[in-house]
Amino acid sequence: MSAGAPVPTRAVVAALIRKDLRLELRTRKSVPAMLLFSISTFVLFHFGLDARSLEGDMAAGVLWVTLLFASVLAINRLFVAEREEGGFDGFLLAPVDRTALFLAKATVLFCFLVAVELAAVPAFAVLLLEPSALPGLPELCLLLLLADAGIAVVGTLVGALAVQTRARDLIVPLLALPLMIPVVIAAARGTAPLWLEAGAEAVPGRWPAILGLYDLVFGLLAYAVFDYLLDE
Amino acid sequence: MNRHTFSRGLVPLSIASVVLLVGGFAMVFLYAPSDADQGFVQKIFYLHVPLAIVALVGFVAGGVYGIRFLRSGDRLHDLRSYVAIHISLILAVGALVTGSIWAKASWGQWWVWEEPTLVSFLIVFLLYACYQPLRFSIEDPDRQARYAAVFAVVGGAFVPLNFMAVRAAESLIHPRVLSTTGGTMPGSMRITFVVALAGMAVMFVTLCKYELTSKHASFQLRALKRRLAGEDDGWVPVRRSAAPQL
Numbered sequence: 001m002s003a004g005a006p007v008p009t010r011a012v013v014a015a016l017i018r019k020d021l022r023l024e025l026r027t028r029k030s031v032p033a034m035l036l037f038s039i040s041t042f043v044l045f046h047f048g049l050d051a052r053s054l055e056g057d058m059a060a061g062v063l064w065v066t067l068l069f070a071s072v073l074a075i076n077r078l079f080v081a082e083r084e085e086g087g088f089d090g091f092l093l094a095p096v097d098r099t100a101l102f103l104a105k106a107t108v109l110f111c112f113l114v115a116v117e118l119a120a121v122p123a124f125a126v127l128l129l130e131p132s133a134l135p136g137l138p139e140l141c142l143l144l145l146l147a148d149a150g151i152a153v154v155g156t157l158v159g160a161l162a163v164q165t166r167a168r169d170l171i172v173p174l175l176a177l178p179l180m181i182p183v184v185i186a187a188a189r190g191t192a193p194l195w196l197e198a199g200a201e202a203v204p205g206r207w208p209a210i211l212g213l214y215d216l217v218f219g220l221l222a223y224a225v226f227d228y229l230l231d232e
Numbered sequence: 233m234n235r236h237t238f239s240r241g242l243v244p245l246s247i248a249s250v251v252l253l254v255g256g257f258a259m260v261f262l263y264a265p266s267d268a269d270q271g272f273v274q275k276i277f278y279l280h281v282p283l284a285i286v287a288l289v290g291f292v293a294g295g296v297y298g299i300r301f302l303r304s305g306d307r308l309h310d311l312r313s314y315v316a317i318h319i320s321l322i323l324a325v326g327a328l329v330t331g332s333i334w335a336k337a338s339w340g341q342w343w344v345w346e347e348p349t350l351v352s353f354l355i356v357f358l359l360y361a362c363y364q365p366l367r368f369s370i371e372d373p374d375r376q377a378r379y380a381a382v383f384a385v386v387g388g389a390f391v392p393l394n395f396m397a398v399r400a401a402e403s404l405i406h407p408r409v410l411s412t413t414g415g416t417m418p419g420s421m422r423i424t425f426v427v428a429l430a431g432m433a434v435m436f437v438t439l440c441k442y443e444l445t446s447k448h449a450s451f452q453l454r455a456l457k458r459r460l461a462g463e464d465d466g467w468v469p470v471r472r473s474a475a476p477q478l
Binding site for chain 2: 105206229
Protein backbone atom coordinates (compact mmCIF):
# COMPACT_ATOMS: atom_id res chain seq x y z
CA MET A 1 0.00 0.00 0.00
CA SER A 2 1.37 3.43 -0.88
CA ALA A 3 2.45 5.67 1.97
CA GLY A 4 -0.16 8.09 3.22
CA ALA A 5 -3.15 6.39 1.65
CA PRO A 6 -5.77 5.69 4.32
CA VAL A 7 -6.34 2.04 5.09
CA PRO A 8 -9.95 1.04 4.46
CA THR A 9 -11.79 0.36 7.71
CA ARG A 10 -12.88 -3.05 6.48
CA ALA A 11 -9.28 -4.17 6.16
CA VAL A 12 -8.45 -2.83 9.63
CA VAL A 13 -11.39 -4.63 11.18
CA ALA A 14 -10.45 -7.85 9.42
CA ALA A 15 -6.86 -7.58 10.59
CA LEU A 16 -7.91 -6.96 14.18
CA ILE A 17 -10.35 -9.88 14.11
CA ARG A 18 -7.65 -12.15 12.69
CA LYS A 19 -5.28 -11.02 15.41
CA ASP A 20 -7.73 -11.74 18.20
CA LEU A 21 -8.87 -15.08 16.83
CA ARG A 22 -5.27 -16.18 16.35
CA LEU A 23 -4.48 -15.09 19.88
CA GLU A 24 -7.39 -17.13 21.17
CA LEU A 25 -6.38 -20.16 19.12
CA ARG A 26 -2.84 -20.04 20.48
CA THR A 27 -3.44 -19.11 24.12
CA ARG A 28 -6.98 -20.49 24.56
CA LYS A 29 -7.79 -18.05 27.29
CA SER A 30 -11.50 -17.38 26.90
CA VAL A 31 -13.56 -20.00 25.10
CA PRO A 32 -12.47 -23.12 27.03
CA ALA A 33 -12.92 -21.28 30.32
CA MET A 34 -16.41 -20.13 29.30
CA LEU A 35 -17.36 -23.63 28.24
CA LEU A 36 -16.09 -25.25 31.41
CA PHE A 37 -17.82 -22.60 33.45
CA SER A 38 -21.12 -23.21 31.62
CA ILE A 39 -21.02 -26.94 32.17
CA SER A 40 -20.06 -26.56 35.83
CA THR A 41 -22.98 -24.19 36.22
CA PHE A 42 -25.38 -26.71 34.65
CA VAL A 43 -24.18 -29.27 37.19
CA LEU A 44 -24.61 -26.71 39.96
CA PHE A 45 -28.15 -26.00 38.80
CA HIS A 46 -28.88 -29.71 38.76
CA PHE A 47 -27.98 -29.97 42.45
CA GLY A 48 -29.18 -26.51 43.41
CA LEU A 49 -32.63 -27.09 41.97
CA ASP A 50 -32.57 -30.80 42.78
CA ALA A 51 -34.00 -31.46 39.36
CA ARG A 52 -33.20 -34.36 37.08
CA SER A 53 -34.47 -32.48 34.09
CA LEU A 54 -35.94 -29.10 33.31
CA GLU A 55 -38.52 -27.87 30.87
CA GLY A 56 -40.23 -24.66 29.77
CA ASP A 57 -39.51 -21.47 31.72
CA MET A 58 -37.08 -23.10 34.09
CA ALA A 59 -34.95 -24.63 31.33
CA ALA A 60 -34.83 -21.39 29.38
CA GLY A 61 -33.91 -19.41 32.48
CA VAL A 62 -31.09 -21.77 33.48
CA LEU A 63 -29.61 -21.75 29.99
CA TRP A 64 -29.72 -17.97 29.55
CA VAL A 65 -28.47 -17.04 32.99
CA THR A 66 -25.58 -19.48 32.53
CA LEU A 67 -24.69 -18.10 29.10
CA LEU A 68 -24.82 -14.56 30.44
CA PHE A 69 -22.49 -15.35 33.33
CA ALA A 70 -20.16 -17.16 30.96
CA SER A 71 -20.08 -14.13 28.71
CA VAL A 72 -18.91 -12.02 31.66
CA LEU A 73 -15.72 -14.12 31.70
CA ALA A 74 -14.96 -13.19 28.11
CA ILE A 75 -15.91 -9.53 28.61
CA ASN A 76 -13.48 -9.35 31.53
CA ARG A 77 -10.60 -10.37 29.32
CA LEU A 78 -11.62 -8.76 26.06
CA PHE A 79 -9.31 -5.76 26.29
CA VAL A 80 -6.73 -7.01 28.77
CA ALA A 81 -4.15 -7.86 26.13
CA GLU A 82 -4.64 -4.44 24.53
CA ARG A 83 -3.99 -2.73 27.80
CA GLU A 84 -1.18 -4.83 29.22
CA GLU A 85 0.79 -5.44 26.05
CA GLY A 86 0.42 -1.93 24.71
CA GLY A 87 -2.12 -2.79 22.02
CA PHE A 88 -4.07 0.39 22.68
CA ASP A 89 -0.99 2.53 22.05
CA GLY A 90 -0.18 0.68 18.87
CA PHE A 91 -3.73 1.00 17.64
CA LEU A 92 -3.96 4.69 18.45
CA LEU A 93 -0.69 5.41 16.68
CA ALA A 94 -1.95 3.75 13.50
CA PRO A 95 -3.72 6.07 11.05
CA VAL A 96 -6.98 4.13 11.15
CA ASP A 97 -10.57 4.72 12.12
CA ARG A 98 -11.03 4.18 15.85
CA THR A 99 -14.41 2.52 15.61
CA ALA A 100 -12.66 -0.31 13.78
CA LEU A 101 -11.54 -1.55 17.19
CA PHE A 102 -15.12 -1.60 18.41
CA LEU A 103 -16.37 -3.48 15.35
CA ALA A 104 -13.54 -6.01 15.61
CA LYS A 105 -13.92 -6.62 19.33
CA ALA A 106 -17.69 -6.98 19.11
CA THR A 107 -17.29 -9.47 16.27
CA VAL A 108 -14.69 -11.42 18.22
CA LEU A 109 -16.89 -11.57 21.31
CA PHE A 110 -19.78 -12.67 19.10
CA CYS A 111 -17.61 -15.47 17.67
CA PHE A 112 -16.56 -16.57 21.17
CA LEU A 113 -20.19 -16.73 22.25
CA VAL A 114 -21.21 -18.72 19.19
CA ALA A 115 -18.30 -21.11 19.73
CA VAL A 116 -19.25 -21.64 23.36
CA GLU A 117 -22.90 -22.15 22.52
CA LEU A 118 -22.08 -24.71 19.84
CA ALA A 119 -20.90 -26.95 22.66
CA ALA A 120 -22.75 -25.62 25.69
CA VAL A 121 -26.27 -25.79 24.28
CA PRO A 122 -26.01 -29.47 23.24
CA ALA A 123 -24.43 -30.18 26.63
CA PHE A 124 -27.35 -28.46 28.28
CA ALA A 125 -29.78 -30.52 26.21
CA VAL A 126 -28.06 -33.74 27.25
CA LEU A 127 -27.64 -32.87 30.90
CA LEU A 128 -30.75 -31.01 31.88
CA LEU A 129 -33.33 -30.56 29.14
CA GLU A 130 -36.43 -32.71 29.33
CA PRO A 131 -37.13 -32.97 25.58
CA SER A 132 -33.45 -33.58 25.00
CA ALA A 133 -33.62 -33.57 21.20
CA LEU A 134 -33.63 -29.73 21.15
CA PRO A 135 -36.99 -29.06 19.54
CA GLY A 136 -37.46 -25.85 17.60
CA LEU A 137 -33.83 -25.63 16.57
CA PRO A 138 -34.20 -22.88 13.91
CA GLU A 139 -36.07 -20.60 16.30
CA LEU A 140 -33.54 -21.30 19.03
CA CYS A 141 -30.68 -20.43 16.67
CA LEU A 142 -32.36 -17.16 15.74
CA LEU A 143 -32.81 -16.21 19.40
CA LEU A 144 -29.24 -17.26 20.19
CA LEU A 145 -27.79 -15.15 17.37
CA LEU A 146 -29.88 -12.09 18.21
CA ALA A 147 -29.02 -12.34 21.90
CA ASP A 148 -25.33 -12.93 21.12
CA ALA A 149 -25.26 -9.77 19.05
CA GLY A 150 -26.72 -7.79 21.96
CA ILE A 151 -24.33 -9.34 24.48
CA ALA A 152 -21.39 -8.71 22.12
CA VAL A 153 -22.23 -5.03 21.62
CA VAL A 154 -22.93 -4.22 25.26
CA GLY A 155 -20.10 -6.46 26.44
CA THR A 156 -17.57 -4.70 24.24
CA LEU A 157 -18.69 -1.35 25.56
CA VAL A 158 -18.57 -2.48 29.19
CA GLY A 159 -15.25 -4.24 28.67
CA ALA A 160 -13.70 -1.09 27.23
CA LEU A 161 -15.15 0.97 30.10
CA ALA A 162 -13.90 -1.40 32.76
CA VAL A 163 -10.45 -2.25 31.48
CA GLN A 164 -9.04 1.14 32.45
CA THR A 165 -10.46 1.08 35.97
CA ARG A 166 -8.72 -0.26 39.03
CA ALA A 167 -11.47 -2.75 39.79
CA ARG A 168 -12.08 -4.34 36.40
CA ASP A 169 -13.30 -7.70 37.73
CA LEU A 170 -15.85 -5.93 39.85
CA ILE A 171 -17.04 -3.31 37.40
CA VAL A 172 -17.73 -5.71 34.51
CA PRO A 173 -20.41 -7.84 36.17
CA LEU A 174 -21.87 -4.90 38.08
CA LEU A 175 -22.37 -2.93 34.87
CA ALA A 176 -23.02 -5.69 32.37
CA LEU A 177 -25.63 -7.70 34.26
CA PRO A 178 -28.23 -4.93 34.73
CA LEU A 179 -27.61 -3.74 31.17
CA MET A 180 -28.30 -7.23 29.84
CA ILE A 181 -31.48 -7.89 31.78
CA PRO A 182 -33.61 -7.02 28.71
CA VAL A 183 -31.64 -9.66 26.76
CA VAL A 184 -32.38 -12.29 29.38
CA ILE A 185 -36.03 -11.32 29.54
CA ALA A 186 -36.56 -11.51 25.80
CA ALA A 187 -34.35 -14.55 25.16
CA ALA A 188 -35.66 -16.62 28.06
CA ARG A 189 -39.29 -15.78 27.37
CA GLY A 190 -38.75 -16.52 23.71
CA THR A 191 -37.03 -19.86 24.37
CA ALA A 192 -39.48 -21.11 27.00
CA PRO A 193 -42.33 -22.09 24.61
CA LEU A 194 -39.90 -24.22 22.59
CA TRP A 195 -39.20 -26.50 25.53
CA LEU A 196 -42.62 -27.12 26.96
CA GLU A 197 -43.27 -30.63 28.20
CA ALA A 198 -46.34 -30.85 26.01
CA GLY A 199 -44.33 -30.05 22.89
CA ALA A 200 -42.88 -26.98 21.25
CA GLU A 201 -45.07 -23.98 20.64
CA ALA A 202 -44.43 -21.02 18.37
CA VAL A 203 -42.21 -18.22 19.67
CA PRO A 204 -44.22 -15.01 20.12
CA GLY A 205 -42.86 -12.52 17.60
CA ARG A 206 -42.30 -9.75 20.12
CA TRP A 207 -39.31 -11.45 21.76
CA PRO A 208 -37.09 -11.56 18.65
CA ALA A 209 -38.34 -8.05 17.92
CA ILE A 210 -37.25 -6.77 21.33
CA LEU A 211 -33.86 -8.46 20.91
CA GLY A 212 -33.47 -6.89 17.49
CA LEU A 213 -34.38 -3.46 18.81
CA TYR A 214 -31.93 -3.88 21.70
CA ASP A 215 -29.15 -4.85 19.27
CA LEU A 216 -29.93 -1.89 17.04
CA VAL A 217 -30.15 0.74 19.80
CA PHE A 218 -27.06 -0.38 21.67
CA GLY A 219 -25.17 -1.03 18.46
CA LEU A 220 -25.66 2.53 17.28
CA LEU A 221 -25.04 3.92 20.73
CA ALA A 222 -21.84 1.97 21.28
CA TYR A 223 -20.64 2.90 17.80
CA ALA A 224 -21.20 6.57 18.65
CA VAL A 225 -19.55 6.67 22.07
CA PHE A 226 -16.73 4.14 21.67
CA ASP A 227 -14.29 6.80 20.46
CA TYR A 228 -14.36 8.47 23.85
CA LEU A 229 -13.18 5.32 25.59
CA LEU A 230 -9.85 5.40 23.79
CA ASP A 231 -7.20 7.70 25.18
CA GLU A 232 -5.33 10.24 23.18
CA MET B 233 -11.38 29.28 36.81
CA ASN B 234 -14.07 31.59 35.55
CA ARG B 235 -16.87 32.69 37.83
CA HIS B 236 -20.07 30.73 37.61
CA THR B 237 -23.04 31.82 39.56
CA PHE B 238 -24.55 28.53 40.55
CA SER B 239 -26.07 30.21 43.57
CA ARG B 240 -28.17 32.55 41.45
CA GLY B 241 -31.87 31.99 42.06
CA LEU B 242 -31.23 29.59 44.87
CA VAL B 243 -33.35 31.48 47.41
CA PRO B 244 -36.49 31.81 45.25
CA LEU B 245 -36.09 28.19 44.17
CA SER B 246 -35.84 27.02 47.76
CA ILE B 247 -38.92 29.01 48.70
CA ALA B 248 -40.81 27.71 45.67
CA SER B 249 -40.00 24.10 46.49
CA VAL B 250 -41.03 24.49 50.13
CA VAL B 251 -44.27 26.20 49.13
CA LEU B 252 -45.09 23.67 46.41
CA LEU B 253 -44.23 20.64 48.53
CA VAL B 254 -46.06 21.84 51.65
CA GLY B 255 -49.00 23.02 49.55
CA GLY B 256 -49.00 19.77 47.62
CA PHE B 257 -49.09 17.64 50.75
CA ALA B 258 -51.73 19.86 52.28
CA MET B 259 -53.82 19.24 49.16
CA VAL B 260 -53.12 15.51 49.42
CA PHE B 261 -54.59 15.32 52.89
CA LEU B 262 -57.23 18.05 52.79
CA TYR B 263 -58.37 18.45 49.19
CA ALA B 264 -57.90 15.23 47.22
CA PRO B 265 -60.62 12.63 47.80
CA SER B 266 -59.77 9.27 49.30
CA ASP B 267 -59.60 6.46 46.79
CA ALA B 268 -62.80 4.43 46.84
CA ASP B 269 -60.88 1.21 46.36
CA GLN B 270 -57.74 1.56 48.43
CA GLY B 271 -58.72 4.26 50.87
CA PHE B 272 -56.14 6.30 52.73
CA VAL B 273 -53.08 4.33 51.66
CA GLN B 274 -53.56 5.42 48.06
CA LYS B 275 -52.30 8.86 49.12
CA ILE B 276 -48.73 7.54 48.99
CA PHE B 277 -49.25 7.75 45.23
CA TYR B 278 -48.68 11.52 45.45
CA LEU B 279 -45.21 10.87 46.85
CA HIS B 280 -44.22 7.67 45.10
CA VAL B 281 -45.03 8.57 41.51
CA PRO B 282 -43.43 12.06 41.53
CA LEU B 283 -40.30 10.57 43.15
CA ALA B 284 -40.07 7.92 40.44
CA ILE B 285 -40.79 10.27 37.53
CA VAL B 286 -38.34 12.92 38.71
CA ALA B 287 -35.64 10.30 39.35
CA LEU B 288 -36.02 8.85 35.85
CA VAL B 289 -36.00 12.30 34.25
CA GLY B 290 -32.92 13.08 36.31
CA PHE B 291 -31.14 9.98 35.03
CA VAL B 292 -31.94 10.94 31.45
CA ALA B 293 -30.84 14.52 32.17
CA GLY B 294 -27.54 13.10 33.42
CA GLY B 295 -27.20 11.40 30.05
CA VAL B 296 -27.96 14.62 28.19
CA TYR B 297 -25.26 16.45 30.16
CA GLY B 298 -23.00 13.50 29.43
CA ILE B 299 -23.51 14.07 25.70
CA ARG B 300 -22.86 17.77 26.15
CA PHE B 301 -19.67 17.04 28.06
CA LEU B 302 -18.45 14.66 25.36
CA ARG B 303 -19.17 17.20 22.66
CA SER B 304 -17.73 20.26 24.39
CA GLY B 305 -15.21 18.88 26.89
CA ASP B 306 -16.51 21.44 29.40
CA ARG B 307 -16.02 19.92 32.85
CA LEU B 308 -18.98 21.86 34.22
CA HIS B 309 -21.23 19.59 32.18
CA ASP B 310 -19.55 16.62 33.78
CA LEU B 311 -20.25 18.13 37.18
CA ARG B 312 -23.90 18.70 36.22
CA SER B 313 -24.23 15.15 34.95
CA TYR B 314 -22.74 13.82 38.17
CA VAL B 315 -24.99 15.92 40.38
CA ALA B 316 -28.14 15.01 38.42
CA ILE B 317 -27.40 11.30 38.71
CA HIS B 318 -26.40 11.61 42.35
CA ILE B 319 -29.63 13.33 43.41
CA SER B 320 -31.72 11.02 41.20
CA LEU B 321 -30.22 8.00 42.93
CA ILE B 322 -31.33 9.35 46.29
CA LEU B 323 -34.85 9.98 44.97
CA ALA B 324 -34.83 6.50 43.42
CA VAL B 325 -34.23 4.93 46.83
CA GLY B 326 -37.24 6.88 48.04
CA ALA B 327 -39.34 5.70 45.11
CA LEU B 328 -38.40 2.05 45.73
CA VAL B 329 -39.19 2.26 49.43
CA THR B 330 -42.52 4.03 48.93
CA GLY B 331 -43.40 1.65 46.10
CA SER B 332 -42.70 -1.28 48.36
CA ILE B 333 -44.85 0.18 51.14
CA TRP B 334 -47.67 0.78 48.69
CA ALA B 335 -47.37 -2.76 47.35
CA LYS B 336 -47.56 -4.15 50.89
CA ALA B 337 -50.61 -2.05 51.65
CA SER B 338 -52.57 -2.68 48.50
CA TRP B 339 -51.38 -6.10 47.29
CA GLY B 340 -50.29 -7.57 50.60
CA GLN B 341 -46.66 -8.17 49.66
CA TRP B 342 -43.54 -6.07 50.02
CA TRP B 343 -42.35 -6.95 46.57
CA VAL B 344 -44.44 -7.91 43.57
CA TRP B 345 -42.56 -9.31 40.59
CA GLU B 346 -45.61 -9.07 38.35
CA GLU B 347 -45.34 -5.32 38.59
CA PRO B 348 -43.33 -4.20 35.56
CA THR B 349 -42.84 -0.57 36.50
CA LEU B 350 -41.44 -1.37 39.93
CA VAL B 351 -39.21 -4.12 38.55
CA SER B 352 -37.81 -1.97 35.74
CA PHE B 353 -37.22 0.75 38.26
CA LEU B 354 -35.19 -1.64 40.40
CA ILE B 355 -33.09 -2.63 37.36
CA VAL B 356 -32.42 0.99 36.48
CA PHE B 357 -31.52 1.65 40.10
CA LEU B 358 -29.09 -1.29 40.15
CA LEU B 359 -27.40 0.03 37.02
CA TYR B 360 -27.03 3.57 38.29
CA ALA B 361 -25.83 2.36 41.67
CA CYS B 362 -22.62 1.45 39.79
CA TYR B 363 -22.08 5.00 38.60
CA GLN B 364 -20.13 6.14 41.63
CA PRO B 365 -18.06 2.96 42.01
CA LEU B 366 -17.14 3.33 38.34
CA ARG B 367 -16.05 6.90 38.83
CA PHE B 368 -14.18 6.06 41.99
CA SER B 369 -12.19 3.29 40.37
CA ILE B 370 -10.75 5.57 37.67
CA GLU B 371 -7.90 7.70 38.93
CA ASP B 372 -7.14 9.98 36.02
CA PRO B 373 -9.71 12.83 36.28
CA ASP B 374 -9.96 13.36 32.52
CA ARG B 375 -10.61 9.72 31.88
CA GLN B 376 -12.99 9.56 34.83
CA ALA B 377 -15.08 12.37 33.36
CA ARG B 378 -15.11 10.84 29.88
CA TYR B 379 -15.96 7.33 31.05
CA ALA B 380 -18.64 8.58 33.39
CA ALA B 381 -20.19 10.52 30.52
CA VAL B 382 -20.21 7.41 28.33
CA PHE B 383 -21.87 5.52 31.16
CA ALA B 384 -24.44 8.29 31.61
CA VAL B 385 -25.29 8.27 27.88
CA VAL B 386 -25.66 4.48 27.77
CA GLY B 387 -27.72 4.51 30.94
CA GLY B 388 -29.96 7.26 29.61
CA ALA B 389 -30.74 5.17 26.53
CA PHE B 390 -31.16 2.05 28.62
CA VAL B 391 -33.95 3.54 30.76
CA PRO B 392 -36.74 3.54 28.12
CA LEU B 393 -35.58 0.30 26.48
CA ASN B 394 -35.58 -1.51 29.79
CA PHE B 395 -39.05 -0.29 30.67
CA MET B 396 -40.29 -1.58 27.33
CA ALA B 397 -38.77 -5.03 27.77
CA VAL B 398 -39.98 -5.48 31.32
CA ARG B 399 -43.44 -4.24 30.46
CA ALA B 400 -43.68 -6.71 27.60
CA ALA B 401 -42.75 -9.50 29.98
CA GLU B 402 -45.33 -8.95 32.66
CA SER B 403 -49.02 -8.63 33.01
CA LEU B 404 -50.31 -5.19 33.75
CA ILE B 405 -51.53 -4.77 37.28
CA HIS B 406 -49.90 -1.44 37.96
CA PRO B 407 -52.42 1.38 37.73
CA ARG B 408 -51.84 3.23 34.47
CA VAL B 409 -52.49 6.66 35.89
CA LEU B 410 -50.70 8.51 33.14
CA SER B 411 -51.89 6.61 30.12
CA THR B 412 -52.71 8.50 26.96
CA THR B 413 -56.39 7.85 27.45
CA GLY B 414 -56.25 10.01 30.53
CA GLY B 415 -57.13 7.30 33.03
CA THR B 416 -59.97 7.67 35.43
CA MET B 417 -58.54 10.16 37.87
CA PRO B 418 -61.06 12.74 38.99
CA GLY B 419 -60.07 16.37 38.47
CA SER B 420 -59.19 17.11 42.10
CA MET B 421 -56.82 14.12 42.22
CA ARG B 422 -55.24 15.21 38.98
CA ILE B 423 -54.62 18.76 40.17
CA THR B 424 -53.15 17.49 43.45
CA PHE B 425 -50.88 15.13 41.55
CA VAL B 426 -49.67 17.87 39.23
CA VAL B 427 -48.85 20.10 42.20
CA ALA B 428 -47.02 17.26 43.96
CA LEU B 429 -45.08 16.47 40.79
CA ALA B 430 -44.17 20.13 40.26
CA GLY B 431 -43.05 20.38 43.88
CA MET B 432 -40.84 17.32 43.52
CA ALA B 433 -39.37 18.62 40.25
CA VAL B 434 -38.59 22.03 41.73
CA MET B 435 -37.08 20.35 44.79
CA PHE B 436 -34.87 18.26 42.51
CA VAL B 437 -33.62 21.36 40.69
CA THR B 438 -33.05 23.13 44.00
CA LEU B 439 -31.08 20.23 45.45
CA CYS B 440 -28.99 20.00 42.30
CA LYS B 441 -28.22 23.69 42.49
CA TYR B 442 -27.28 23.40 46.16
CA GLU B 443 -24.87 20.57 45.44
CA LEU B 444 -23.39 22.43 42.46
CA THR B 445 -22.99 25.58 44.54
CA SER B 446 -21.40 23.70 47.40
CA LYS B 447 -18.98 21.80 45.18
CA HIS B 448 -18.10 24.92 43.26
CA ALA B 449 -17.51 26.88 46.46
CA SER B 450 -15.17 24.25 47.84
CA PHE B 451 -13.24 24.14 44.54
CA GLN B 452 -12.85 27.90 44.65
CA LEU B 453 -11.80 27.81 48.27
CA ARG B 454 -9.14 25.28 47.48
CA ALA B 455 -7.87 27.34 44.56
CA LEU B 456 -7.66 30.40 46.78
CA LYS B 457 -5.80 28.48 49.47
CA ARG B 458 -3.34 27.27 46.91
CA ARG B 459 -2.81 30.76 45.60
CA LEU B 460 -2.27 31.99 49.15
CA ALA B 461 0.34 29.31 49.69
CA GLY B 462 2.09 30.59 46.60
CA GLU B 463 1.67 27.44 44.56
CA ASP B 464 1.24 27.75 40.84
CA ASP B 465 -2.31 27.26 39.70
CA GLY B 466 -1.58 24.03 37.88
CA TRP B 467 -4.49 21.72 38.42
CA VAL B 468 -3.74 18.98 40.95
CA PRO B 469 -6.41 16.71 42.39
CA VAL B 470 -6.21 16.65 46.16
CA ARG B 471 -7.26 13.04 46.57
CA ARG B 472 -9.04 10.40 44.59
CA SER B 473 -12.72 11.06 44.51
CA ALA B 474 -15.85 9.88 42.77
CA ALA B 475 -17.01 13.45 42.36
CA PRO B 476 -15.70 15.52 39.47
CA GLN B 477 -13.13 18.10 40.41
CA LEU B 478 -12.88 21.38 38.63
